[in-house]
Amino acid sequence: MNTLHNKIAIVTGAAGGFGEGIARLFVAEGARVLIADLDAERANAVASSLGAAAHAVRCDVSKAADVQATVNACVQHFGVPHIVVNNAGITHRNQPMLEVDEATFDRVFNVNVKSVFHMAHAVVPLMRQQGSGSIINIGSTAGIRPRPGLTWYNASKGAVNLLSKSMAAELGPDGIRVNAICPVMGATGLIEQFLGGADTPEARARITAGIPLGRMSTPGDVAQAALYLASDAAAFITGVELPVDGGRTI
Numbered sequence: 001m002n003t004l005h006n007k008i009a010i011v012t013g014a015a016g017g018f019g020e021g022i023a024r025l026f027v028a029e030g031a032r033v034l035i036a037d038l039d040a041e042r043a044n045a046v047a048s049s050l051g052a053a054a055h056a057v058r059c060d061v062s063k064a065a066d067v068q069a070t071v072n073a074c075v076q077h078f079g080v081p082h083i084v085v086n087n088a089g090i091t092h093r094n095q096p097m098l099e100v101d102e103a104t105f106d107r108v109f110n111v112n113v114k115s116v117f118h119m120a121h122a123v124v125p126l127m128r129q130q131g132s133g134s135i136i137n138i139g140s141t142a143g144i145r146p147r148p149g150l151t152w153y154n155a156s157k158g159a160v161n162l163l164s165k166s167m168a169a170e171l172g173p174d175g176i177r178v179n180a181i182c183p184v185m186g187a188t189g190l191i192e193q194f195l196g197g198a199d200t201p202e203a204r205a206r207i208t209a210g211i212p213l214g215r216m217s218t219p220g221d222v223a224q225a226a227l228y229l230a231s232d233a234a235a236f237i238t239g240v241e242l243p244v245d246g247g248r249t250i
Helices: 017-028 040-053 064-077 102-130 151-174 191-195 201-208 219-230
Strands: 008-012 032-037 054-058 083-086 133-138 176-183 241-244
Touching (some): 008 017, 008 064, 017 032, 017 219, 032 040, 083 102, 102 133, 133 151, 151 176, 151 241, 191 201, 219 241
Parallel strands (some): 032 054, 083 133, 133 176
């Protein structure tokens, strides 16, 4: 299948985890993908493994100049993007809210929320010119049904979930669709921070106990949701918060 034949996409945070899963599926489905990540070495390794359909750039999504340079690189290497996946994100360690320092709070909001602001400024004018686009923001179940210990992270993802709806309402007349994917916890590089301790079978069991389907999310789960929202099959879908959570938010 070539669901994304001739489509051009930018995926941030694509050197690993959900982002890598999305980038790999998009390429398999016919897209050309600009892989943006703070870890340039891993980003280049992923791009190399995907061949000519992928290109990597180093990008700190919290910096406007980096995001603009990423979009410029996409335009120069492949063309104007049809799809942008704002996936890059971080968290603070699972701990009481007053133990998170201001610098950590600022970093969480800069990477998780302000990055979407920067990307909108860089890519929306281009999408308006071409009269279409699909922006997918990776929110979280944390922004729908929060739990103690991750208060400031939860708040950042609540912002992502809501701004996705507001962007959808504002950009709809331009033919630009905006949706949020809200995964439950997965075994990504952030898992120990989410857990607030070692990644043990016991710790994972505490998480999966609250998920009706009995497991955490995988990059493949999130990638399949992103593929649908990016594709023409979702041409009339905008402004949704799509939980990919095995029933966690029920």
